[in-house]
Amino acid sequence: MTPPSPAGRARAAGPPRTARARTGRARGAVRPPLALTVRHGIAFSADPCASLLRLHAEAGPVAAVGPRRKPLVHLFGPDANAFVFANSGLFRWREAFDLLVPVNGETALIVSDGDDHRRRRRLVQPAFHHRRVGAYVERMAANTDAALRTWRPGRTLDAYAELRSVIRRSTVEVLFGDRLAADAEVIGRRLQVALAAVDRNFVLQMMLRQVPNPYMRRVASARAQVARRVDEEVERRLREDAAQDTAQADGEAHDDVLAMLMAARDEDGGGLTRQELQDQVISLISAGYDTTSAAMAWAVYVLATHPEAEERARREVAEVVGDRLPRAGDLPGLTFLDGVVNETLRLFPPAVLSARVPVEDFDYGGHRIPAGAMVLYSPYVTHRMPEVWPQAGRFRPERWDPSSDLHRPATPATYLPFGGGPHRCIGSTLATVEIKTMLACLLRRTRLRLVSPAVTPTSVTAMRPRGGLPVQIIG
Numbered sequence: 001m002t003p004p005s006p007a008g009r010a011r012a013a014g015p016p017r018t019a020r021a022r023t024g025r026a027r028g029a030v031r032p033p034l035a036l037t038v039r040h041g042i043a044f045s046a047d048p049c050a051s052l053l054r055l056h057a058e059a060g061p062v063a064a065v066g067p068r069r070k071p072l073v074h075l076f077g078p079d080a081n082a083f084v085f086a087n088s089g090l091f092r093w094r095e096a097f098d099l100l101v102p103v104n105g106e107t108a109l110i111v112s113d114g115d116d117h118r119r120r121r122r123l124v125q126p127a128f129h130h131r132r133v134g135a136y137v138e139r140m141a142a143n144t145d146a147a148l149r150t151w152r153p154g155r156t157l158d159a160y161a162e163l164r165s166v167i168r169r170s171t172v173e174v175l176f177g178d179r180l181a182a183d184a185e186v187i188g189r190r191l192q193v194a195l196a197a198v199d200r201n202f203v204l205q206m207m208l209r210q211v212p213n214p215y216m217r218r219v220a221s222a223r224a225q226v227a228r229r230v231d232e233e234v235e236r237r238l239r240e241d242a243a244q245d246t247a248q249a250d251g252e253a254h255d256d257v258l259a260m261l262m263a264a265r266d267e268d269g270g271g272l273t274r275q276e277l278q279d280q281v282i283s284l285i286s287a288g289y290d291t292t293s294a295a296m297a298w299a300v301y302v303l304a305t306h307p308e309a310e311e312r313a314r315r316e317v318a319e320v321v322g323d324r325l326p327r328a329g330d331l332p333g334l335t336f337l338d339g340v341v342n343e344t345l346r347l348f349p350p351a352v353l354s355a356r357v358p359v360e361d362f363d364y365g366g367h368r369i370p371a372g373a374m375v376l377y378s379p380y381v382t383h384r385m386p387e388v389w390p391q392a393g394r395f396r397p398e399r400w401d402p403s404s405d406l407h408r409p410a411t412p413a414t415y416l417p418f419g420g421g422p423h424r425c426i427g428s429t430l431a432t433v434e435i436k437t438m439l440a441c442l443l444r445r446t447r448l449r450l451v452s453p454a455v456t457p458t459s460v461t462a463m464r465p466r467g468g469l470p471v472q473i474i475g
């Protein structure tokens with residue numbers, strides 16, 4: 001599956017670049033109503049996804065909640081998404097994603113702005129080129145199949161946890177090579193301590209960041225241990241390069257993202273600094289496996305709850321892939337499976353919300369939104385708007401077939417599981433290729449039944465089934 005491409009089309013079709021020019025005179029500064037703030041706050045802690053749909057229904061396309069001095073301003077719907085993506089000069093990412101810094105590092109892409117971001121993104125982007133990602137399919141398939149071979153009929157297991165550990169291994173392996181992959185479990189466990197810290201509710205995270213405390217010290221120490229392991233690998237490769245005495249001497253012999261990052265040069269011949277390299281490695285692992293595992297769990301869930309779609313996908317995999325493991329060349333032929341992946345990411349986008357902080361006041365939808373506010377746009381709410389997607393709440397993978405009555409062309413403003421604009425997810429192709437490959441492996445080898453069809457989502461940064469996804473293996 002290739003999701004719609006980013007900013008170009010949004011800019012062409014979207015609103016003009018200056019915020020005030022588009023929206024005319026504002027009625028006045030947004031003022032979060034206290035009653036709405038309290039009601040939404042309580043509902044959000046119980047079920048964030050449902051609470052956002054209610055907030056949109058109640059307040060419309062602009063909904064401010066939280067403290068008056070620094071409100072959280074939700075901008076809902078395709079117009080808002082197009083506006084946010086087209087006006088990237090109005091926003092900073094460092095402030096918006098500050099809470100990720102303890103895990104991702106100061107120079108990670110998601111917390112970089114302006115020229116720094118452009119430079120780093122240019123250096124990192126080639127490693128995620130479509131052609132390179134194709135080369136990883138066989139590793140992903142082999143890792144998945146190795147895990148599935150241990151799944152015996154009759155057994156009950158947590159499909160989310162099991163597949164997440166496959167994804168962790170594949171992510172570390174394709175990004176950073178076999179030596180780090182051998183440590184994938186240890187790296188994953190340490191990183192998990194840090195990731196758990198940024199998965200907590202915002203208020204608690206902000207409090208934890210205010211004063212030194214044992215919890216944040218544990219997070220820093222876990223992150224430092226991963227950073228040391230990454231540094232060792234970089235050192236070792238540099239020594240190998242210098243020695244030029246093995247087949248792996250030129251660095252290019254490592255066919256992974258780390259090799260590309262180490263070799264990357266801009267027009268002036270400059271590359272990533274050691275700090276930048278370390279932060280990119282850690283932030284790519286952490287951005288990569290939590291979100292992809294969440295999406296994978298939802299894909300298993302929707303197939304298990306839609307037997308007809310599951311059978312159709314199974315038949316397609318049997319015809320295209322047959323008895324062997326899937327290869328990159330098979331993926332374009334798996335068109336129904338594309339629809340399954342697209343539809344899973346439409347109904348269950350792991351990034352329920354994404355954030356921006358404006359550097360100056362701006363007007364939108366008749367409201368003045370102050371500099372420093374937390375502006376939030378929501379893939380989840382957009383994807384469930386009936387005026388955008390017919391039968392919005394239903395899993396209908398056939399809607400991705402242009403000949404279907406339900407088909408609607410996806411635009412960057414209407415379909416945005418990977419965000420949009422200059423910070424659009426760099427790993428979108430890797431993620432969708434991985435989910436598709438893993439589903440093909442699952443469908444050719446096993447049949448699953450959910451232990452309970454009642455599943456509640458949790459988290460807005462990597463939305464996943466609360467309590468995992470217990471399944472019974474039935475074949």
Ligand code: HEM
Nearest residue numbers: 109110287288291292295351354418419420423425427431
């Ligand atoms: C289903 C899986 C994934 C989802 C739903 C997802 C979603 C997102 C979203 C919503 C953003 C923010 C964009 C914005 O607000 O405009 C983002 C950024 C990012 N993602 Fe992903 N992502 C996924 C997988 C991955 C993978 C596999 C990687 C890398 C291995 C990755 C690396 C990144 C990075 C580095 C950024 C920051 C880009 C920048 O700031 O320039 N993601 N992702």
